[in-house]
Amino acid sequence: MRVLVVDDDLVTREIVVEDLKHFGYEVTAASDGREAFELVRTGMYHLVVSDWQMPHMSGLDLCREIRKRSWSGYIYFILLTLRGGVDNVVCGLDAGADDFLTKPFQPQELRMRLRTGERVLGLESRDLMIFAMAKLAESRDKDTGAHLERIREYSRILADELSRWPQYCDLIDGDYVQLIYQTSPLHDIGKVGVPDSVLLKPGPLTPDEIAVMQRHTLLGGETLNSVAHSRPEALFLNMAREIALTHHERYDGTGYPRGLRGQQIPLCGRIVALADVYDALTSKRVYKPAFDHARARGIILEGRGTQFDPDIVQAFLNREQEFVAIERQFHDHGPAIAGLPLAESLALPTSPLPSAS
Amino acid sequence: MNDSTYQPAETVLDLEELKSRCLGNMDLVERVLTKFAGQLDRDLVELETAIASGDASQAAHLAHRIKGIAASVAARSLFHDASHAEEHALENELDELPEYLARLQDDRSKLIESLERRSREQA
Ligand SMILES: [Fe+2]
Numbered sequence: 001m002r003v004l005v006v007d008d009d010l011v012t013r014e015i016v017v018e019d020l021k022h023f024g025y026e027v028t029a030a031s032d033g034r035e036a037f038e039l040v041r042t043g044m045y046h047l048v049v050s051d052w053q054m055p056h057m058s059g060l061d062l063c064r065e066i067r068k069r070s071w072s073g074y075i076y077f078i079l080l081t082l083r084g085g086v087d088n089v090v091c092g093l094d095a096g097a098d099d100f101l102t103k104p105f106q107p108q109e110l111r112m113r114l115r116t117g118e119r120v121l122g123l124e125s126r127d128l129m130i131f132a133m134a135k136l137a138e139s140r141d142k143d144t145g146a147h148l149e150r151i152r153e154y155s156r157i158l159a160d161e162l163s164r165w166p167q168y169c170d171l172i173d174g175d176y177v178q179l180i181y182q183t184s185p186l187h188d189i190g191k192v193g194v195p196d197s198v199l200l201k202p203g204p205l206t207p208d209e210i211a212v213m214q215r216h217t218l219l220g221g222e223t224l225n226s227v228a229h230s231r232p233e234a235l236f237l238n239m240a241r242e243i244a245l246t247h248h249e250r251y252d253g254t255g256y257p258r259g260l261r262g263q264q265i266p267l268c269g270r271i272v273a274l275a276d277v278y279d280a281l282t283s284k285r286v287y288k289p290a291f292d293h294a295r296a297r298g299i300i301l302e303g304r305g306t307q308f309d310p311d312i313v314q315a316f317l318n319r320e321q322e323f324v325a326i327e328r329q330f331h332d333h334g335p336a337i338a339g340l341p342l343a344e345s346l347a348l349p350t351s352p353l354p355s356a357s
Numbered sequence: 358m359n360d361s362t363y364q365p366a367e368t369v370l371d372l373e374e375l376k377s378r379c380l381g382n383m384d385l386v387e388r389v390l391t392k393f394a395g396q397l398d399r400d401l402v403e404l405e406t407a408i409a410s411g412d413a414s415q416a417a418h419l420a421h422r423i424k425g426i427a428a429s430v431a432a433r434s435l436f437h438d439a440s441h442a443e444e445h446a447l448e449n450e451l452d453e454l455p456e457y458l459a460r461l462q463d464d465r466s467k468l469i470e471s472l473e474r475r476s477r478e479q480a
Pocket residue numbers: 187188216247248357
């Protein structure tokens with residue numbers, strides 16, 4: 001595992017670098033925040049150990065700069081402080097540091113902190129596996145492009161917006177936002193159970209075929225339910241199940257599979273419903289061109305209170321510029337930040353009707 | 358610091374502590390001590406200049422750096438005096454600084470002395 005060690009104090013740096021090499025890490029050293037930031041930009045470093053006070057760019061500013069951007073994976077950041085110093089741990093937390101270590105420290109202490117970091121990064125690999133699974137499931141349904149990359153971004157934006165509203169702040173916290181980002185790509189996982197003859201049929205579907213197609217919600221929900229049962233502590237499975245099951249419900253109760261209405265539909269399902277439809281509208285399909293934002297926006301507004309929760313429509317309006325930006329970022333291209341440059345991501349987005357799938 | 362001139366050797370430099378931080382790697386201990394001596398000399402010269410020109414923030418920065426290297430090699434007196442120097446510099450109490458500079462220089466002499474004694478013993 002690679003570690004980036006940042007310190008302008010060459011004496012401390014030498015000890016830290018050599019100790020970490022001794023522990024089997026591959027170590028690179030930088031002498032201030034600016035130099036370190038250039039190294040982080042290469043995408044090679046996911047563990048950073050940085051001194052706090054440094055010339056040019058402090059460890060705190062380095063951490064802030066790193067957190068401002070999206071990277072191919074999480075960057076675990078350990079700040080070094082000096083005993084009896086003026087450094088304030090609260091500032092460090094605000095800047096996004098993951099852990100602190102007070103100098104002078106024993107090498108074993110640093111080793112333990114780094115192990116914690118590696119565990120956190122390992123959990124992230126789990127998230128990548130979830131996404132890979134979703135991608136695999138979607139790969140039969142050809143030419144959906146970067147649909148999953150966009151869905152999770154749209155869902156994250158909507159949840160983040162609602163979390164700032166007083167009536168939602170108890171329901172949605174940072175964890176929830178992160179969770180919906182991770183689990184929304186699984187919304188159509190049940191399509192693995194829909195036969196090719198239906199899923200890939202070029203023409204319009206018969207009523208029976210529509211019913212088979214609509215079963216993807218139940219299939220996905222049941223599959224995730226059986227896993228969630230054996231691991232009740234895994235919250236992401238629960239949310240994934242709710243999303244798979246309810247992302248085609250409509251606010252007025254005319255959706256499927258169960259015809260739930262209003263608050264009966266879990267919040268995550270209501271959020272992903274709008275994200276999914278917006279993406280279908282702004283993507284090219286065999287039967288329609290990609291609509292521009294204004295047209296998609298109009299259709300979403302028409303569905304306020306019928307197809308969609310009015311609050312979520314409002315959240316969409318409050319953050320619509322970000323929707324436009326995401327649509328552009330992932331338009332007809334592979335994932336820019338997902339770290340999974342699968343071949344199908346490069347294909348043009350064309351997929352069955354959003355309302356029937 | 359009190360007025361006694363006697364200091365146990367480990368107050369000047371706790372070599373056992375430094376060895377353990379270097380995971381027993383004596384080559385590393387030597388390299389670190391060489392770097393330490395060089396850095397300390399440069400920082401003390403710069404600190405003297407900063408104090409003479411009344412630059413409290415530069416003095417604070419340098420005192421902080423001395424504190425950092427002192428912490429790393431387990432040079433306790435130096436750490437202690439550098440901490441006080443940094444505090445005074447941060448409070449903009451420039452009058453206090455010459456006294457602490459003198460203490461730091463004294464710490465430095467003792468450190469160099471102890472390092473030289475050590476290399477004579479090793480030879
Ligand atoms: Fe679906």
